[in-house]
Amino acid sequence: MSLPATAAGRTRGRPVALGWLALLAGPLSFGITAPALVLDDIAAALGTSAGSTATLVTAFGWGIAVGSPLAGRALARHGGRTTLAFSSALVVTGALLVLASTALPHLVLVLAGCALQALGGVGLTVTAIGMAVGPTAMGTVSGALASFGAVAPLVGSQVADALGWRAALVLPLLALLAVPAAARGAQPPVASGPRDASGVALLVLTVSALAVLTALPVVWAAAAAAVALGSGLLLARHARRHPTGVVPGSVPRSVRFLLASAVAFGLAVVNFAIVYAAPPLLATATGWDADQLGTALLGPYLAGGLLALLLVPATAGLRYRAVVLVLPALALIAAALIAASGSAVALFAAMLLGSVTASTGQGALGLRAGDAVPAADRGPALSLFTLCYLLGAAFGPAIAVAVV
Template sequence: MDQLQRSAAARHGGQPGPRRVATPWLALLAGPLSYGISAPALVLDDLARAMGTGQQAAAAGVTAFGWGIALGTPLLAALLARRGVRAVLTVATALVVAGTVLLVLSTRVPALVAGAAVQALGSAGLTVTAMKLADSARRMGAVAASLAVVGATGPLTGALVADLLSWQAALALPLLAVVGVPAARRGAPPPETVPAPFDPLGMALVALLVTAAVLTPHRPLVAGPATVALLLLLVVRTKVRPDGFLPAALARSGRFLAVCALAFALGVVNFALLYAAPDLLREHAGWDGTRSGVVLLAPYLLGGFGSGFLVAASVRVPHRAVAAALLVAGTTAPLLAAATTAVPLLLAAMTLASLAAATGQGVLALRATDGVPASHQAEALGLFNLAYLLSVAFGPAIAVTLSQ
């Protein structure tokens, strides 16, 4: 019998590997990250009253979450590249649980900020892992769609959960992602390469660069020059350590940098319109915030669900054509929103922006790893997502500036 088993294994390429993670589990692993961005939107008043502070101070938790996912994405992607899926799932789950507990128990803003940041670090790790395990356009489309759909429904879901339970429960929604962890662990492949030596200086430079970039829309005179200086130092670091925290193979790849730039631009347009939408609808249609929130579900849900199909179909279209279509859509959306006062056209612009951003995240994530050595694919995904997530800091700031 042993001889028969060995013969069968030889015919089929050796011992069977881990089972493929089902697509719904990947969507569940990634999607709840968007709750951390959008679920607090309609519960900030409750949160501010509970903390005994103003709404602006209470919103610091959302800013901290944005910083955490931007920083956690490259950090956890580096861990993924060096230690494999199981290690990242363990660390990310611990961070999400610890951050959620701190959020739920917090009674002061500093504890709230710390909890949101820790929760975001873990959420970023789970999302990067889901994208790493999404080994086809269809599966990547499902992951991107889950992020967009959850983001679209997040404000309404957060408000309903706060009404039924508490504002703490609304802030705990990203914890839902850990439900998908056991299935991801069962399908986790072993680490693909021998880990490269760790680069603590490179990691510190990336962390400082992310922090400066996130602060740039709020403190441009200080954070802007700091961002440029840190970027130059990071470029120098890639020459000293080509296999460091930022691999030179990525930093010198024109295709990779172009993909990241396009994803960032599409994200900026989408988040700027998302935050400008209530004011535009109030100005042109006289709608209050609640009515606008309900109506806006339609364009952003359409964009989220539609992106899943478009990402899957993108493999049959030349890459240049896909990139051109995304660029046209991302340019048309803000121009249409600025040029019209008709509500249907405003909603069409928002649908177009949502569709372009969500589709771009999925399609361009697949392109970001094209031609990248296997040893750097996890870092490529992490840095690509970092570029996209930085748009969360810039889009709303641009919307507020233009509305003044």
């Protein structure tokens, strides 16, 4: 599975080692899970509540959700090197905004910095996905996202202790280390045609309304849901009339693609909710401090990421129905364990199940989502699939903070 430019990129550039692809994609997870153990510190420094501070993760989730399809379109229209350069600039600009909040401490400045880092970071991740040819490479990218996410709470806590919480929020900068190697194997542009400003506007409006839904009071959340539904329906209609736009016409017609994307979204919601719900529950059950909690989270989440490296290729031979039934069932078991039990053993089991199902689902369902549309639409379709998965990063933490 790859973006359409991959084959051309292989003939015009050098093959990119899997390690570089993992480094290019993985640090995006730092922006999602690194704040898990330092939200209280950030809230105290900025004079806000933990709930308000959790909007940092919502802002990051918005950035990756909006940026995913836009990055896929940029990759197809402008090529890998231009996408890498622009994405890198966004990551750096966002990091500078976060660090600048030292002189002007304000939540809005940090929110803007997190959102820009996410927009750039997802561009790097989508580029890595576009270079991932076959189940093994896709499993490497999926496993990298899960593995970086596994170490992120501990790394974020340690970095915050040593350098301050702002340093913990700019860890996505690490992906820039892989940009030179990725640029040597970057794909050339393969798409042309209309820019589809209307489609882009409808897509951004739909995703933005969905991303902020969980961070709003009930009345405003209902309004956001109505906006998301209305703009989503208009976007589907637009895609049928303009099949070469930002949303290919084959996407809303493919039940297999829509189901795979919906399942991936659900798996991500469960996983990221558990990432933020587990630490306070574990602290209550065990009395562990932040460093001990970060170390404890390493085991199940790192195991989940590593297992994905094996499970994604292994699922290639399974029937579509088996994949879309088994993975959600395991995620529901994980959610039940985290909700119904206060024991450490059950919490660890929930974390492991959540991590395995989400990281495996991203790769396994992504393979099937790419096969569910014509080859010419595969690149932008995969970007939309990635959007659905990463949108779970905006929902999951907000749900966990509100409930736990």
